[in-house]
Amino acid sequence: MRMDNQRESSNFEDRGRGGGGGGGGIGGLALFGLLRMLGPRGMIVALLALGAIFIFNPLGLRDAVLGGGTSSLSSSGGAGGSTCDASPTNQQACHFARQVLASTEDVWAQQFSQGRLPRYGVQVGGYVNPTLVAFSDRVSTGCGEAPSSVGPFYCPADSKLYLDPTFYEVMAQRLNAPGDFAQAYVIAHEVGHHIQNLIGSSSGGLSGETENQTSVRRELQADCFAGVWGHTAQTQLAIDDSDLREALNAAHQIGDDTLQSNAQGQINPAQFTHGTSAQRMRWFRRGFDTGDARQCDTFAVSNYGQL
Numbered sequence: 001m002r003m004d005n006q007r008e009s010s011n012f013e014d015r016g017r018g019g020g021g022g023g024g025g026i027g028g029l030a031l032f033g034l035l036r037m038l039g040p041r042g043m044i045v046a047l048l049a050l051g052a053i054f055i056f057n058p059l060g061l062r063d064a065v066l067g068g069g070t071s072s073l074s075s076s077g078g079a080g081g082s083t084c085d086a087s088p089t090n091q092q093a094c095h096f097a098r099q100v101l102a103s104t105e106d107v108w109a110q111q112f113s114q115g116r117l118p119r120y121g122v123q124v125g126g127y128v129n130p131t132l133v134a135f136s137d138r139v140s141t142g143c144g145e146a147p148s149s150v151g152p153f154y155c156p157a158d159s160k161l162y163l164d165p166t167f168y169e170v171m172a173q174r175l176n177a178p179g180d181f182a183q184a185y186v187i188a189h190e191v192g193h194h195i196q197n198l199i200g201s202s203s204g205g206l207s208g209e210t211e212n213q214t215s216v217r218r219e220l221q222a223d224c225f226a227g228v229w230g231h232t233a234q235t236q237l238a239i240d241d242s243d244l245r246e247a248l249n250a251a252h253q254i255g256d257d258t259l260q261s262n263a264q265g266q267i268n269p270a271q272f273t274h275g276t277s278a279q280r281m282r283w284f285r286r287g288f289d290t291g292d293a294r295q296c297d298t299f300a301v302s303n304y305g306q307l
Helices: 028-049 059-066 088-114 167-173 180-199 211-232 241-253 256-264 277-290
Strands: 012-019 131-141 144-147 153-155 160-163
Touching (some): 012 088, 088 131, 088 211, 167 180, 211 241, 211 277, 241 277
Antiparallel strands (some): 131 144
């Protein structure tokens, strides 16, 4: 993957440590204390209900259950200081994230103009760019406050993606998912949730299914949308087979079954909120192979077991 001379998106905010400016809600520490008492399933449901927040993976929830710190992803920036300038590593991560975001802007502007989208009964106009917010420790959003240990997430209430840049280190060191295209997949996946917000697939679900099952459909669709971006940007960014392997490995490492097995030594499908490793790899690959967002309609699969 080559990012030489790629433009940076201007739709970006550097909130610094404990960055505010996005809405009210209960405080980050109070929120996390409440979530710890709810147990793993209750924490997932509560965070998904908090303004329909979309979290990249349940790593932070797992840490809460197992006793991990609530600021495990925090950087060394001072209060109110720049997150991106806190370290050379953060600077590079922010630069890279802005370049990837710019690429998604170009791809999805084209996809929306051509009408190559699943239809959910919502009148869809042109693509509206989201904003990427870099922060440390905790952040105030339109969906309430959240600690960085929940991982990257998208808030539909303010159309913003939130990322602590040190999450990339966590991907490489703790999730065994290194590589620049794996990192790009994080951004593209959260942009996928923004697309869902625009086309109307972020709300509702199929009759008779649980909220967790609906969440899995949303997450797999976001994975597929990330694949569509990768397919479309393939030539411009010189994405090759090794890059694809990085993304597929990341999708595998953050599957619900893999995370549960690694953390607890057992698997409980009733608690799945993002999909299994096989599902996440399959739907990302579907988007990457076809380059057609209309092939990403996870809600058209009537039998949940066939996702």
